[in-house]
Amino acid sequence: MTRLFKTLAAGSMLALALSAPAVALDDQQKKEMGEFIREYLLQNPEVLIEAQDALQAKQQAQxxxxxxxxxxxxxxAIFSSPTDITLGNASGDVTIVEFFDYNCGYCKRALADMEEILAKDKNIRFILKEFPILGPDSLAAHRVANAVRLLAPEKYAEFHRTLLGGQDHASEETAIAVATSLGLDEAAIRKSMAENPNDDLVRQNYQLANAIGITGTPTYVVGNEAVFGAVGIEAIxxxxxxxxxxxxASC
Structure with missing residues (x-):
């Protein structure tokens, strides 16, 4: 059997299997089809790469x-939530929203991108969206952050930069240490955490992320698009x- 014939046969059998699943094949036909397809793929492995590329392109489009x-x-909910902290120009002509987790290594590296954008562009409104997804310590650190937002919103930006930019693993203890270093009272922080847990806020952000298709941090929203991952300042x-x-976001 020539290679061309094998290729055509394998392709035909595969097309038949895909396009007409109701066709009943006997055991010998199933065996022959399997052998044809296997030989075709072994001789043309690039087909698997093409199929994978096509699948990734389809998933990305979806x-x-x-x-x-x-x-x-x-x-x-994305651009006008009263519970979010806004940095930069509150009346800026373009808003960047960042979903972040205090224990996200990529978020830590992306902090420098935020700082550079805000330093260079005085007409940017930058919103921080609390999105703790990396375990109990992240949830606890974000609860402290919420207490800082409620007790001393003017110090939240410095708290955020210090905790996210630090080398320590973010937890309730490390977050409280940062907050108290900025002059907040630990007892007041713990009282606020007990009386005003941010469970509903976090739940709302989870629901929002699910609607947008966000599965990791950092994720940005710029204009009408989501930008997934620490893509760098040039892309943003x-x-x-x-x-x-x-x-x-795409002209």
Whole structure:
């Protein structure tokens, strides 16, 4: 049997299997089909790579479609939540929203990107969206952060930079240590945590992330798009420039 014939046969058998699943094959036909497909794939392994690439492209398209719809359906919760902390220019013409976790290593590295963006662009509004997904210590650290937000919102930005930028694993203890170093009273922090837990806030952010298709941190929302991962300052600045140029993150 020539290679061409084997290739055509394998392709035909595979197409038959995919397009007509109701066709009943006897044991000999199943065996022959399996042998044809196996030989074809062994001789043409690049087909598997092409299939994987096509699958990834399809998944990315589906993810982008979900994020676009999720952002469009939840604009107020994303850009106008009264519980979020805003850095930079509160009246800026472009808003960047970052979903972050205090124990996210990529978020720690991306902190420098935020700082540079805010230093260079005085017309950026930067929103911090609490999104603890890395275990109980992250949840506890974010509860302390919520207490800081309620007790001394003017110190939240410094608290955020210090805790996220530090080398220590973020936990209730390390977060309280940062807060008290900024002048907050530990007893007041613990009282606020007990009386005003941020469980509902975190739950809302989980639901929001699910609607957008966010599965990790950091994730940014710029304009009408989600930007997944620590993509670097250039990629974020490109999205910002596009929003200013055409009103969308991708022109």
């Amino acid at each position: 993810r982008s479609e979900q994020s676009l719809k999720g952002i469009a359906d939840n604009k107020d 600045e490109e999205k910002v420039a596009n929003v200013r140029a055409c009103g969308k």
